[in-house]
Amino acid sequence: MSITVVGSVAYDSIETPAGRRERCLGGAATYFSLAASFFTDVRVIAVVGEDFGRKQETVFAARNIDTRGIEHTAGKSFFWEGSYLENINEAKTRSTELNVFASFEPKIPDAYRDSEFLFLANIDPILQRRVRDAMPNVKLVAGDTMNYWIKDHRPALLEVLKGLDVLLINDTEARMLAGNNNLVQAARGVMALGPRALVVKHGEYGATLFYSSPSKNRGDELRTFRAPALPLKEVVDPTGAGDSFAGGFFGYLASQPEQTPTAWRHAMFYGSVMGSYACERFGTERLQQISRAEIDARFNVFRELTHLD
Amino acid sequence: MSITVVGSVAYDSIETPAGRRERCLGGAATYFSLAASFFTDVRVIAVVGEDFGRKQETVFAARNIDTRGIEHTAGKSFFWEGSYLENINEAKTRSTELNVFASFEPKIPDAYRDSEFLFLANIDPILQRRVRDAMPNVKLVAGDTMNYWIKDHRPALLEVLKGLDVLLINDTEARMLAGNNNLVQAARGVMALGPRALVVKHGEYGATLFYSSPSKNRGDELRTFRAPALPLKEVVDPTGAGDSFAGGFFGYLASQPEQTPTAWRHAMFYGSVMGSYACERFGTERLQQISRAEIDARFNVFRELTHLD
Numbered sequence: 001m002s003i004t005v006v007g008s009v010a011y012d013s014i015e016t017p018a019g020r021r022e023r024c025l026g027g028a029a030t031y032f033s034l035a036a037s038f039f040t041d042v043r044v045i046a047v048v049g050e051d052f053g054r055k056q057e058t059v060f061a062a063r064n065i066d067t068r069g070i071e072h073t074a075g076k077s078f079f080w081e082g083s084y085l086e087n088i089n090e091a092k093t094r095s096t097e098l099n100v101f102a103s104f105e106p107k108i109p110d111a112y113r114d115s116e117f118l119f120l121a122n123i124d125p126i127l128q129r130r131v132r133d134a135m136p137n138v139k140l141v142a143g144d145t146m147n148y149w150i151k152d153h154r155p156a157l158l159e160v161l162k163g164l165d166v167l168l169i170n171d172t173e174a175r176m177l178a179g180n181n182n183l184v185q186a187a188r189g190v191m192a193l194g195p196r197a198l199v200v201k202h203g204e205y206g207a208t209l210f211y212s213s214p215s216k217n218r219g220d221e222l223r224t225f226r227a228p229a230l231p232l233k234e235v236v237d238p239t240g241a242g243d244s245f246a247g248g249f250f251g252y253l254a255s256q257p258e259q260t261p262t263a264w265r266h267a268m269f270y271g272s273v274m275g276s277y278a279c280e281r282f283g284t285e286r287l288q289q290i291s292r293a294e295i296d297a298r299f300n301v302f303r304e305l306t307h308l309d
Numbered sequence: 310m311s312i313t314v315v316g317s318v319a320y321d322s323i324e325t326p327a328g329r330r331e332r333c334l335g336g337a338a339t340y341f342s343l344a345a346s347f348f349t350d351v352r353v354i355a356v357v358g359e360d361f362g363r364k365q366e367t368v369f370a371a372r373n374i375d376t377r378g379i380e381h382t383a384g385k386s387f388f389w390e391g392s393y394l395e396n397i398n399e400a401k402t403r404s405t406e407l408n409v410f411a412s413f414e415p416k417i418p419d420a421y422r423d424s425e426f427l428f429l430a431n432i433d434p435i436l437q438r439r440v441r442d443a444m445p446n447v448k449l450v451a452g453d454t455m456n457y458w459i460k461d462h463r464p465a466l467l468e469v470l471k472g473l474d475v476l477l478i479n480d481t482e483a484r485m486l487a488g489n490n491n492l493v494q495a496a497r498g499v500m501a502l503g504p505r506a507l508v509v510k511h512g513e514y515g516a517t518l519f520y521s522s523p524s525k526n527r528g529d530e531l532r533t534f535r536a537p538a539l540p541l542k543e544v545v546d547p548t549g550a551g552d553s554f555a556g557g558f559f560g561y562l563a564s565q566p567e568q569t570p571t572a573w574r575h576a577m578f579y580g581s582v583m584g585s586y587a588c589e590r591f592g593t594e595r596l597q598q599i600s601r602a603e604i605d606a607r608f609n610v611f612r613e614l615t616h617l618d
Contacts, residue, residue, distance in 0.1 A: 182397075206537075226540075226615055303617065308574050309571060
């Protein structure tokens with residue numbers, strides 16, 4: 001089943017201990033769709049400027065990603081510059097230029113309207129909600145957000161959360177959103193705002209899935225599943241790892257006939273697999289090269305990394 | 310097979326968001342031996358003062374822990390006071406009084422000399438080495454250390470590492486010891502100093518086991534296994550969680566006929582189980598109450614938390 005994703009398609013200038021790249025293709029929707037494309041059909045909604053040309057288009061085309069929802073407009077594409085020199089796990093933003101993204105009005109192509117899965121990448125919650133409302137028939141909606149929206153745009157974000165099945169955020173964001181430092185209590189707090197499942201990303205330590213499951217004696221019970229991250233001997237560039245996790249996670253779920261607990265667990269592993277590959281090269285370089293066979297080989301490495309027998 | 314452990318038996322005054330306890334029984338050797346006692350026979354080497362009486366003795370006796378190596382001397386026992394008010398994952402030390410521990414000279418009872426397993430808890434590496442050298446026939450030696458010894462007593466610590474099979478430390482310590490921020494590279498660096506296995510503890514994110522295993526094509530290969538920590542809805546007191554992990558881990562290993570890769574993996578889970586129980590009450594309260602049946606039930610919770618099917 002196909003996924004429609006709305007989010008940023010951008011250029012990133014990145015510096016890490018491994019080196020520097022100028023204006024490489026990036027953006028949450030880019031990483032998400034590349035990662036998800038190994039599992040299912042993906043359709044993108046975004047806006048780009050005149051600096052987005054055939055070369056960038058080819059990156060999506062090579063993975064059969066539908067780009068009819070990428071609007072081309074006058075001006076420059078969203079641009080982000082950041083570094084990970086002090087701490088490979090924490091980006092320091094040097095500059096953010098919204099450019100054409102500042103007046104982004106998502107337009108949904110008619111050809112996207114039969115998508116059964118919708119992913120709302122990290123953008124203004126007002127836009128997330130607009131897209132959500134415009135696609136009332138989707139079967140499963142997942143989304144991401146960030147500290148800026150949690151802190152300064154809470155009412156709009158709360159409206160989005162009501163319409164989400166799955167929220168994917170990091171530890172700090174989960175604690176901030178719930179106003180609770182204990183992760184389990186924070187998860188309950190976040191899920192009370194709407195999502196019936198929550199994926200909390202722990203960076204180099206993996207991710208935890210919280211979901212409620214009907215229990216014999218006690219009504220709904222909070223269930224958890226932990227997927228590790230792969231200990232990598234070199235993290236070249238962690239940019240987009242979280243979006244790639246989301247793409248692997250949601251892409252795998254969309255490829256399954258039913259969203260059983262087992263499918264959710266496998267989805268967590270495929271999310272970790274795609275996140276680990278994203279870190280191995282700058283930008284989207286690694287995601288452009290991998291094969292489904294490599295993905296499944298790494299899935300087995302994750303199994304060995306975690307399973308007793 | 311029995312384990313001899315050398316380390317601190319102490320009193321702790323602890324403040325956490327859940328409350329406060331004055332002078333409860335603590336110390337690395339206490340937590341370690343209580344946790345390990347559910348799996349195998351444990352013998353303790355330590356020193357205590359006149360404030361250590363029948364009540365404290367009973368805590369060990371109730372778990373059949375051999376305390377003939379606990380020396381009673383004039384003065385007061387080691388005392389630590391700390392709090393976790395700002396961050397439940399990080400102790401802030403308010404005061405440390407070495408007391409009788411300042412002149413600790415470990416004495417090994419003859420009855421301990423047939424122990425096949427030795428655990429060197431976090432104490433002065435000069436003492437760790439002395440005990441190690443006095444027990445040349447042990448089959449497997451594990452140890453712990455801390456930032457203070459890594460930073461200011463490196464030569465003595467390096468001597469200890471040469472005689473260790475397994476080192477258990479946390480992330481910061483591993484990175485500091487190897488002088489490398491990448492965990493995999495740090496693990497290789499630490500293992501080049503002696504230990505053939507390294508357990509890096511990640512607090513609320515679990516722990517990673519690194520061990521070398523003969524590989525067909527490439528000589529020795531670095532293998533990894535990750536055990537999660539249990540997401541707890543309330544961490545009452547994390548004091549001793551790392552020592553309890555070590556006790557569960559090493560106690561389980563000592564209970565096995567052979568140290569196979571499967572045994573090591575199970576040991577990581579039992580370590581996590583004991584660490585999770587330690588956090589549920591103040592001090593050693595929870596470790597004094599649990600049963601082996603509860604331990605195995607939680608082992609199964611860990612399996613569900615991590616296994617795909």
